[in-house]
Amino acid sequence: MKIGWIGLGNMGIPMASNLLAAGYDVYVWNRTPEKAEPLTSLGAVFAGSIEKAVESCDIIFTMVSDDDAVKSVYTGPGGLLSTADVRGKLAVDMSTVSRETSRFLADQCQRVGMRFVDAPVSGSVGPAKEGQLVIMAGGERQDFAQVKPLLDKLGKVALHLGPNGAGTSAKLAINLLLGITVQGVAETLLFARSMGITAEQMLTIISESAVGTPLIRGKAASILADDYPAAFALKHMAKDLRLAREAGVSSPLAESAAASYRTALEEGLGDLDLTAILRFLDPEKK
């Protein structure tokens, strides 16, 4: 089976690599072609255009930034849906976008006889490299069943949650918890510091406590170094909390987290990891 992969950012590269490692023929495309080099050096074929990637493949994955990016990849000039014969092919969008966009893409695909599954993921670059993502899918059950063996190469769990948009809905919910958790850790560290407890001490305590998680343990070194190279960029967290608000969430913590990440983005922290919310909240860094 030939696989198309569109979008080689922080997540797309390790995910497409796992399909290559599993023995699939993978045709990749990225807006910035140079970013395909790690994949082509492993044996992927760089398709010169989206259309070429789609023509060559039976299943096409997309993993790009946001709603505008994914719409451009599907419906823009030279996009996926302008390819001559896509009838019967399956498109799987793993980007985090709004439910409206997932349903819009499903509808646009259906018009040209293509099938569509929304399958966003939870887990960052580490789990992506290890094939340990959590994958939340929406679409026809038989389409999910067709792509499930591939999803099993990318994640430790892949759940079919309902019709198109259901995967995206679950993703917006889990990322609400992610945004709140990271802000909660940042506030805890700052409160502890104000009482003389160091970040190192407090991160050890959190990690060993009932609220310790792989997320917090994984981010500790970066927090202690005050160095935030993006695994999951803060701009994407701000986007996801905006999408959650647009989907109707209006709880106190959601409001607070959305406002924090949005303002941090406006202050220029968007390309850092989401844990840079600590730098934003720290009064000593103002």
Ligand code: NAP
């Ligand atoms: P990223 O590193 O910022 O990469 C974004 C990708 O989208 C790049 O390949 C970029 O191409 C492409 N792109 C952006 N605008 C485009 C456009 N108009 N047309 C075509 N391609 C475009 O993002 P990422 O971290 O891989 O995340 C991808 C998606 O997964 C996002 O929706 C994010 O919210 C979600 N996600 C991320 C994580 C994480 O930890 N990173 C975890 C779960 C979910 P260029 O290379 O040309 O810029």
